[in-house]
Amino acid sequence: MNIYNVIKKPLITEKTTTEKDAKNVVAVVVHSDANKIQIKQAAEILFKVDVKAVRTANMAGKVKRSGKNIGKRSNWKKAYISLNVGSNIDFFEL
Numbered sequence: 887m888n889i890y891n892v893i894k895k896p897l898i899t900e901k902t903t904t905e906k907d908a909k910n911v912v913a914v915v916v917h918s919d920a921n922k923i924q925i926k927q928a929a930e931i932l933f934k935v936d937v938k939a940v941r942t943a944n945m946a947g948k949v950k951r952s953g954k955n956i957g958k959r960s961n962w963k964k965a966y967i968s969l970n971v972g973s974n975i976d977f978f979e980l
């Protein structure tokens with residue numbers, strides 16, 4: 887898999903922002919077929935950081951209803967990337 891297809895977008899929520907400040911952990915949405923080794927390599931090459939560990943979680947899509955119609959959002963995968971001391975990823979650079 888191409889490293890540019892592994893990491894899709896950053897996951898910026900209140901919880902992930904707190905973890906980034908306290909534990910130097912960044913959350914990203916990744917390709918559902920990507921494994922931890924591919925995620926680590928992609929993060930090190932794209933963001934030029936030193937990765938300590940990667941944790942992944944498969945998220946089930948929610949069932950949504952609009953009137954009589956019932957649908958389901960797509961399943962997706964997220965990764966928590968732990969960075970070594972001195973490494974930093976800033977998604978909002980000026």
